[in-house]
Amino acid sequence: MGFLDISHVTKSYGQVQVLHEVDIAVQEGEFLVLVGPSGCGKSTLLNMIAGLEAISSGDIAIKGRVINGVHPSKRNIAMVFQSYALYPNMTVGQNMTFGLEMHGVPKPARDAALADVAKLLQIDHLLDRKPGQLSGGQRQRVAMGRALVRNPDVFLFDEPLSNLDAKLRVDMRTEIKKLHQKLKTTIVYVTHDQIEAMTLSTRIAVMNKGYVQQLGTPKEIYDTPANLFVATFMGSPAMNILPATVVMEGGQPHAEITDADGARRLLRFSQGNLAEWADKPILLGIRPEAITDPEGADRKSANIQPLANRVTVTEPAGSDTFVTMTLSGKDVIARMRADAMVAPGEVFDFAINMDKAVAFDPATEARIPQ
Amino acid sequence: MAAVTQDTAVSTGRVTRTFLYVVLGVFALFYLLPLYVMGVNSVKPLAEITGGNMMALPRVWTLEPWRAAWSTAQIGIEPTGLRPYFLNSILMVVPAVAISTVLGALNGYVLTKWRFRGDTIVFGLMLFSCFIPFQIVLIPMALVLGKLGLAGSVPGLVMVHVVYGIGFTTLYYRNYYASFPTELVRAAMMDGAGFFQIFWRIMLPVSGPITVVSVIWQFTNIWNDFLFGASFGGTSQPMTVALNNLVQSSTGVKEYNVHFAGAILAALPTLFVYIVAGRYFVRGLMAGSVKG
CATH class of the missing domain: 2.40.50.140 (Nucleic acid-binding proteins)
Known part of the structure; x- marks a missing residue:
């Protein structure tokens, strides 16, 4: 049993089954990357962990507690969205503490948590700005800060680097890895970029057409691909x-x-x-x-x-x-x-x-x- | 941006430009002429108007017609002036605009961010109400108002205008919120915000432009409405009906100067709303029509 247990999870929209019997046990502190081409079901799986989409059958459990019907805000998870989803009308500081405020955390505790995270991500000088006044990389940091400030059990990342230019993407990739090594948090990360998957993860789940094709360490995936799809999808140029x-x-x-x-x-x-x-x-x-x-x-x-x-x-x-x-x-x-x-x-x-x-x-x- | 438009516009010589401005000026004057006539004649004694020469400036300036129109003119059988009816209109238009706008915003929010089975059909049905002619609903509306005990009262008129306005305000807000990123709503959900907290803290703060559109549209329509006011106003008729009663009176001398003053009084509030909020109007109308 893992820290985050995904067991026999399926998802269908009417007659169309988009996820077939997914079984993944994520250990505490693990960095799991879900990778696959668009339409493979990786984002759907992430949204199901987040509680934004209903589970058709099967169970998802965090720390042994089944969270199938639990509201997203009560799962103790935080998510970094592809578009960052920063509230445009709030300052960076308000953005980052909105979740704490909604959870009834008193202001002094919120400010303390904000100060810690802002220092960690080196965005303390940006706290009074609005998201519109930030660069892409800064928005990315704020989005991560908003997740970090709540100190959740599991972090979910939904293609967080896909809106950045090539150079910044590489920098932020390193930064995310550093952050994970420092904080030892449990992360589920969705991407279609196999290089991100290889570099960041401790384990990779390669997905295609709603099936997990292979689950393993980056080295296993790369050297002993389970099938032709995994072999050709991972690696650039392709095998x-x-x-x-x-x-x-x-x-x-x-x-x-x-x-x-x-x-x-x-x-x-x-x-x-x-x-x-x-x-x-x-x-x-x-x-x-x-x-x-x-x-x-x-x-x-x-x-x-x-x-x-x-x-x-x-x-x-x-x-x-x-x-x-x-x-x-x-x-x-x-x-x-x-x-x-x-x-x-x-x-x-x-x-x-x-x-x-x-x-x-x-x-x-x-x-x-x- | 302005500089770019200037550079890329068709280049015009000094002569063409002068010609353009002269033509535009002439048209502007032409369209302002009725307002001039109203304004000038509303500050003249009646004798000067009946003596001919509507276009001339007054020889004797007087505010008496305005005072009469506001407080002493004969409206129907009472010499009350337009004042009580102006108040009726205000009492009707403010809640009607506020309620229909708030409901439209809520509808738009639900129809885009809390979608449910059949939501497009619901929206389609609401759109229908934008195309129903007023006259068709007069009799059913009268029945409903009677059953609710709201006939002939200001709350009754408020209800009628709210019901009629919801279709439009829902259309505005739905289209505006359709381009509002759903990820923001999801982020707020994960942050623990509830239905109304998301609406209040996330959606409304960025709804300024479309709110201006909704308010201007609703205010103008409700303020200028005559048919519902005349049909369901009862003892609390709005300004438009009173103005009609003032101007259409068939007995006594026609006091044109008072009529002009009354007409301007009736138009002032909409004018005020346009001047205050108008510069956001076009911006808001365009918002949501193109992604960007």
């Missing part, structure tokens, strides 16, 4: 997915990739248990950073497979160079050191770290356990 066949060569399973011109290439798998898939088609998943030049290959890897292929495009991004080649009719992206000597049009010796390769069942799209 390369290639149709391949498992063939046995010298007692070892290999992925056989057939090019458009009929040429066959063999890549030896690191794991032996794919033998039972011999002669069957699979989908081979290789992350861009697992394809490099031979000098840049991971020295810790026990299984680097060479692959010579023509380079179609190179995209130097400063810190890395992205190299595109064509394999079995698909564009495959490799992420290399910035100073890898690659030129478009030439045949290059790629090095593929097969320790990091994953295989999916083409029928179910689930990962084949290795």
Whole structure:
């Protein structure tokens, strides 16, 4: 049992079921990120925790208390909204203490709580301003301050960084992480940005079409995705997915990739248990950073497979160079050191770290356990 | 913004501009002419008017017609002037405007932020009331007023105007609140504010422009209403009915100067409301029509 328990929760609007049997137990102090494309049900789930939407079936409990029918203000939760939702007619100070005032906290206690939080977020000089006079980053801080001031059991964040420009978003991301490390609060955070999910969370729930596709630590999600959706959704650029066949060569399973011109290439798998898939088609998943030049290959890897292929495009991004080649009719992206000597049009010796390769069942799209 | 509009407007030469202002000036004068005639003749003795030359300035200035219109003129059978009827109008218009505006705001709030099954149908039905001609409801309204014991009284007129005004005020506030971010209401809910606290502390403070629209609209319509006043006014008839009785009297000499003064008196309150609140009027009418 967790601190925040979501058990068998579903949500339907009439005949349309938008959430199917969600089960997540969040531990105290955990930073859970719900991530997925728009329409996946992540915001609906958050709103159900907040009490803004009714639960169709199942239970949500905080500290063992089932809160299904409890009014949002009595759940001891606080929420940071996407639009910040600051009251335009009130000053920053009034915004932040409105919740305390509504809960009947006397003025001296409110002022003390306000002063603490304002200092923590470094917004003490803004307390007398109206939200309209603040910059985007400042509004974001005030919105967080309004949540913090109530000292709730659970914080809910609904895509809080999506209205900020790219630079500020990265800064605020770090700030939220720092805040979490300092305060050790329990957070449920909704985003569609997989980088936010990876960087902030202690655990991620990847959602799609109303189902939790995978629940796990960022590393588990990234390295051992449960299925094709998780594999391609998490990571940028996305994981390369290639149709391949498992063939046995010298007692070892290999992925056989057939090019458009009929040429066959063999890549030896690191794991032996794919033998039972011999002669069957699979989908081979290789992350861009697992394809490099031979000098840049991971020295810790026990299984680097060479692959010579023509380079179609190179995209130097400063810190890395992205190299595109064509394999079995698909564009495959490799992420290399910035100073890898690659030129478009030439045949290059790629090095593929097969320790990091994953295989999916083409029928179910689930990962084949290795 | 003003500078931008000037720069991007079609450039006009000095001659064109002068021509424009002359034309505009002429039109302004033309439309002000009736007011001039009313004003000038309301401060003339009757003899000067009946002697011809309505357009001339008075030779003898007098405020007697105003005094007469206000307090001594024969209205119907009583020589009371317009004063008691002016008071009736005030007693009718202030509560009617206030109640219909508050109810409209509450309706708009519920129809946008506390939506329920069939809310659009309810709103559609309320909109209907904006299109019902006054005459159609006279007889049913008379029945209802009679049953409620409000016939021929100021509270009865207040009720009639509130009922008629709710459709419009609901329309205004609903459209205004439709563009009000729902996340704010949700945030306030999570902060623990109740139905009326959210209305009072979050919604109303930002409803200034639309309130001005609602007040101007309701005030003008209710103040200028004649039909309901004449039909249901009974012994507490409003200003418009009294003015009609003053001007339409068929016996005695027609005191045009008193009539002019009375007409201006009847128009003054709406004029006052427009001047005080008018600059918000257009802003409020536009609010909510476009997102921004």
